[in-house]
Amino acid sequence: MSSETPEAGKGPVRKRTAGDGVARQPGMTDVARLAGVSAQTVSRTLAGHPNVQPKTRAKVLAAVEQLGYRKNNAARMLSSGRSRTIGVVTLQTNFYSRTNLTFGIETAARExxxxxxxATTASLDTAAIEQAMSRLAEQGVEGVVLSVPLVHVSPRIEQLTRSVPTVTVDGSRTPATEVVAVDQTLAARLATRHLIELGHESVWHVAGPKEWLDAASRCAGWRDTLQAAGLDVPPVLEGDWTPASGYRNGLILGKIPDVTAVFVASDEMAFGVIRALHELGRRVPEDISVVGVDDIALAEYCSPSLTTVAQPFTEMGALAVAHLLRHIEDPDAAHEPACVEPALIVRASTAPVGGRARPRP
Amino acid sequence: MSSETPEAGKGPVRKRTAGDGVARQPGMTDVARLAGVSAQTVSRTLAGHPNVQPKTRAKVLAAVEQLGYRKNNAARMLSSGRSRTIGVVTLQTNFYSRTNLTFGIETAARExxxxxxxATTASLDTAAIEQAMSRLAEQGVEGVVLSVPLVHVSPRIEQLTRSVPTVTVDGSRTPATEVVAVDQTLAARLATRHLIELGHESVWHVAGPKEWLDAASRCAGWRDTLQAAGLDVPPVLEGDWTPASGYRNGLILGKIPDVTAVFVASDEMAFGVIRALHELGRRVPEDISVVGVDDIALAEYCSPSLTTVAQPFTEMGALAVAHLLRHIEDPDAAHEPACVEPALIVRASTAPVGGRARPRP
DNA sequence: CGCCGAAATGGCATCGATAACATCGCAGGG
DNA sequence: CCCTGCGATGTTATCGATGCCATTTCGGCG
Structure with a gap:
């Protein structure tokens, strides 16, 4: 068995890193040799193929263990054509929504x-998104979750979505794409209706950037609800999701006597709004009611605790993965958009118009 | 030139996906054929090799464009042995710190x-971390940033860090590892000293879970500072980083008359503490001063705005990548631990003992 | 005018794993 | 007793790009 010395200068060429002395990572061939079987058998064993004798399997596993063998994904993919990897394109920020969505996606995918x-992108412009998708394509992903609030879809992106199964999350749909989304319109409706039911005669809105599809949907939902109730639609204030922008808009709102209720498109902005109102001496919720969106962890622990619309991000990530995998396995399956529903969480930042606050929870 | 038909049943074997009709992704060979050069020249052109005639380069690029060619990372890696990829092991949470660190790492790496x-891990136990590192190793990463508050390092993990260049961030060091960290002891010192200088005769501490190295360091820094000032060291309260745990501890602190200053190990917990104190009728900062750690975006926009210790996460991510790359390129380079310094940001949640609050900013 | 050397390009082996096919051995039916 | 059939394993070709070496091309200089 030890007939051939491993060092018997096989080929004339040595590829390995210049730094000698470092033992190279063992490959399947090494495992096979040690176990006294062929590489193919090793492959079968590790792939869990049924037709392998227990004794052989044991030998292989022992060899794997002994050599500290680790499979080489690049080789496996090149050979099999499958990467068992999905890609996520997302904005490089730490917005609560993105982070949690990614969390859900990762969990589901791993399972x-x-x-x-x-692949993160620093900006929303088409070129950057194309780049991110290209990077994923180069990595050989089998599918992509586009978690970017795309409004404009470039032809190039559309082409990419045609060659790789894609699910858009909170993004606009393209012909070749499945869509999974939280019903943002409903989120806005819930918030606005809640305020109307508390007796407010008008509800103001601090929106997100209009390039963001979910910001636009929330704005639309808010407007529709007001109109359906026969109420006036005040002008829209626009923020950029940051607490600072909420603060700026809060300073404006606080100076307008009519304002008794505000629907803010994100919790972080809502914090800024409340802070500004506070500084202007307008009490929340006694003078002005505020509703946010997201239900971030801190929403419950500020004063007053924030009434908000919770979005099931994690669940949505799982749903997106499910759709994507279905689509990978059966490329001809129909694209049925899926929608998950947000839920209103009433806390202490809203109160009947002109009334006293409810007792704090 | 058109002497051989492409369809001249070359090999007996067809690998491609069963679903026929779908044109397969073009490869270098296809590009080469279209451009009328060899695959090798295509490779050189795309790698930016200098010795390629402009005219040839142009032809190649045109062919690439026309075919929509995308390089195949798996093949490239298998062949060259380099993946130009680094791995990050991180906890699957949306803690502010982790998110921002990843942000910094990604930016620096991309540059x-x-x-x-x-590779995220849901828990801190050794097996889970091993798994995450293995996954990265299988992907052929050239280096790893371990962003996990490791306290115990298993031999197996140590073995892994020996075969792949590794930088630990906020984790314990292993012999084969470089360390980049925020000086958490200093963070605690800054916060505690600030409170002492305001005249507080004792400073309480709400710590993070003791398994977390940074929680432990902060706790140590706090204790040392108190002792150095000749003050008593109150018992430690322990939270789990969540606002809820801060709230629970706040309820306890609020019942203890002696308490006039609290150093909380994270901003999110600090929010909970403040909320609890509020409910118990203890005013912040008039009755009790509170300092947090992290400087999350909302710290500035709550009431009162939070005095906190800012940590340069993004910068640290960049530093970690720099170290890692240096180590990849020169494996024999010395491991010098690097430290970045946190900064105290004084806002409105701290005030002189028994004194009135400073005017709000 | 011819030869040299650098620039430009092509040929071939190779990375590590897998698919497809070939082989071998053994059990049971005709 | 031979042959079929299946289970277990080995053999070979291949995925796509790159490293190394061979080859061609060409400008310049003795």
């Missing part, structure tokens, strides 16, 4: 035996 | 021409 590769 | 592959 299904897929790895996740993330 | 250096490296891709980033993230």
């Amino acid at each position: 299904a035996g897929y790895a996740v590769s993330t | 250096a021409g490296y891709a980033v592959s993230t």
Whole structure:
């Protein structure tokens, strides 16, 4: 068995890193040799193929253990054509929504035996998104979750979505794409209706940037609800999701006597709004009611605790993965958009118009 | 030139996906054929090799464009042995710190021409971390940033860090590892000293979970500072980083008459503490001063705005990548631990003992 | 005018794993 | 007793790009 010395200068060429002395990572061939079987058998064993004798399997596993063998994904993919990896394109920020969504996606993907590769983009412009998708394509992902509030879809992106199964999350849909989304219109409706039911005669709105699709949907939902109730629609204030922008808009709102209720498009902005109102001496919720969106962890622990609309991000990530995998396995399946529903969480930042606050929870 | 039909049943074997009709992704060979050059020349052109005639380069690029060619990372890696990818092991949470760190890492890595592959782990136990590192190793990463508050390092993990260049961030060091960290002891010192200088005769502490190295360091820094000032060291309260745990501890602190100053190990917990104190009728900062750690975006926009210790996460991510790359390129380089310094940001949640609050900013 | 050397390009082996096919051995039916 | 059939394993070709070496091309200089 030890007939051939491993060092018997096989080929004339040595590829390995210049730094000698470092033992190279063992490959399947090494495992096979040690176990006294062929590489193919090793492959079968590790793939869990049924037709392998227990004794052989044991030998292989022992060899794997002994050599500290680790499979080489690049080789596996090149050979099999499958990467068992899905890609996520997401904005490079730490917005609560993005982070949690990614969380959900990763969990679900891992459970299904897929790895996740993330490509972040610093901006929303088409070129940057194209780049991110290209990077994923180069990595050989089998599918992509586009978690970017796309409004404009470039032809190039559309082409990409045609060659790789894609699910958009909170983004606009393209012909070749499945869509999974939280019903943002409903979120806005819930918030606005809540305020109307408390007796407010008008509800103001601090929106997100209009390039963001979910900001636009929330704005639309808010407007529709007001109109349906026969109420006036005040002008829209626009923020950029940051607490600072909420603060700026809060300073404006606080100076307008009519304002008794505000629907803010995100919790972080809502914090800024409340802070500004506070400084202007307008009490929340006694003078002005505020509703946010997201239900971030801190929403419950500020004063007053924030009434908000919770979005099931994690669940949505899972749903997106499920759709994507279905689509990968059966490319001809129909694209049925899926929608998950947000839920209103009433806390202490809203109160009947002109009334006293409810007792704090 | 058109002497051989492409369809001349070359090999007996067809690998491609069963679904026929779908044109397969073009490869270098296809590009080469279209451009009328060899695959090798295509490779050189795309790698930016200098010795390629402009005219040839142009032809190649045109062919690439026309075919929509995308390089195949798996093949490239298998062949060259380099993946130009670094891995990040991180906890699957949306803690502010983790998110921002990842942000910094990604940005820096991308600038250096490296891709980033993230492996998240749901728990801190050794097995889970081993798994995450293995996943990265299988992907062929050239280096790893371990962003996990490791306290115990298993031999197996140590073995892994020996075969792949590794930088620990906020984690304990292993012999084969470089360390980049925020000086958490200093963070605690800054916060505690600030409170002492305001005249408080004792400073309480709400710590993070003791398994977390940074929680432990902050706790140590706090204790040392108190002792150095000749003050008593009150018992430690322990939270789990969540606002809820801060709230629970706040309820306890609020019942203890002696308490006039609290150093909380994270901003999110600090929010909970403040909320609890509020409910118990203890005013912040008039009755009790509170300092947090992290400087999350909302710290400035709550009432009162939060005095906190800012940590340069993004910068630290960049530093970690720089170290890692240096180590990848020169494996024999010395491991010098690097430290970045946190900064105290004084806002409105702290005031002189028994004194009135400073005017709000 | 011819030869040299650098620039430009092509040929071939190779990375590590897998698919497809070939082989071998053994059990049971005709 | 031979042959079929299936289970277990080995063999070979291949995925796509790159490293190394060979080859061609060409400008310049003795």
